[in-house]
Amino acid sequence: MMSIKRYELTDVQWNQIKNLFPEYHTGRPPKSNRIMFNAVLWIARSGAAWRDLPKERYGSWKTVYSRFCLWRDTGLLESLFITLNYEADYENLSIDSTVVTAHQQSAGAKKGGLNSVISQHIGKSSGGHTTKIHVIVDGLGNPLYFQLSGGNLHDSVLAIEVLQHVEIQGSNVIGDRAYGSLDIRTYVTNHDATYTIPPKKNTKEPWTVDWWLYKERHLVECFFNKLKHFRHIATRYDKLATSYLAFVYIAAIFLLTK
Structure with a gap:
């Protein structure tokens, strides 16, 4: 459990997608996917520049931006979107x-x-x-x-x-x-x-x-x-x-x- 702030996924929302993220390996303990996703979501909702990302909540904006670029370039975000449409109504x-x-x-x-x-x-x-x-x-x-x-x-x-x-x-x-x-x-x-x-x-x-x-x-x-x-x-x-x-x-x- 973590405290939910404005612009962030609830526990119910996160549980729907948390297992769809691949493991992220770096030379140091990585930030959790949930924190990184919430950080990108904060940028999307607020319209603020990357440098304005609250550091005390999400860490360095450069780290978040790097994770965003990785998800973008590997097609992960599109894959998550497609997976969530498994019960679409085509009528x-x-x-x-x-x-x-x-x-x-x-x-x-x-x-x-x-x-x-x-x-x-x-x-x-x-x-x-x-x-x-x-x-x-x-x-x-x-x-x-x-x-x-x-x-x-x-x-x-x-x-x-x-x-x-x-x-x-x-x-x-x-x-x-x-x-x-x-x-x-x-x-x-x-x-x-x-x-x-x-x-x-x-x-x-x-x-x-x-x-x-x-x-x-x-x-x-x-x-x-x-x-x-x-x-x-x-x-x-x-x-x-x-x-x-x-x-x-x-x-x-x-x-x-x-």
Whole structure:
């Protein structure tokens, strides 16, 4: 037992994931995974810089950052996220995206690295520099898949690529008018799924929509609301897209264990 402070996992939450962490070997007694995870969670929730991490509670910020990089680069955080989705409800799947402002501190990533060709998923438009988080949530409003893009890309551009990462057979895909293109609807039906997507107002051959079922799309909006309670996600400070996505997984793990 340990005292629980703000922004930290409860005992119930920690018990759901504690056995999924590999052993960490160093030349000195390592900090426990729970302390390290809570430290990263504190950064995610507060939006503070790494150097502002409370040392008396979590130790050196450099140690925490090193552990975070290890979890990010080995795919552990994504693995935890996937494992927690073993009871997902695939009856209705909602797809959508949200745009977040990229802070000026997110600029300056080294050229030639991963995602450098696509500017670390930071796009420029009339709204400034932004990143877009694409997500699919299940019938309970829990996230199944995340993907980043520049904020200037239209939702329909990546819709099929996003859907390809989730088994949609037998499901009903719910989306707003941005996902109503023929290519997207054809992809859904070709995979033995149905869709609830309203046609645009200027569509020449509109299709019928179950507006009552369409109300289920509120689940994805509610999820974005919860996600943006994490200030490190509501505003992007990370130079690397992989780091920013890792924080999205951190938030999702916290929400899935509640």
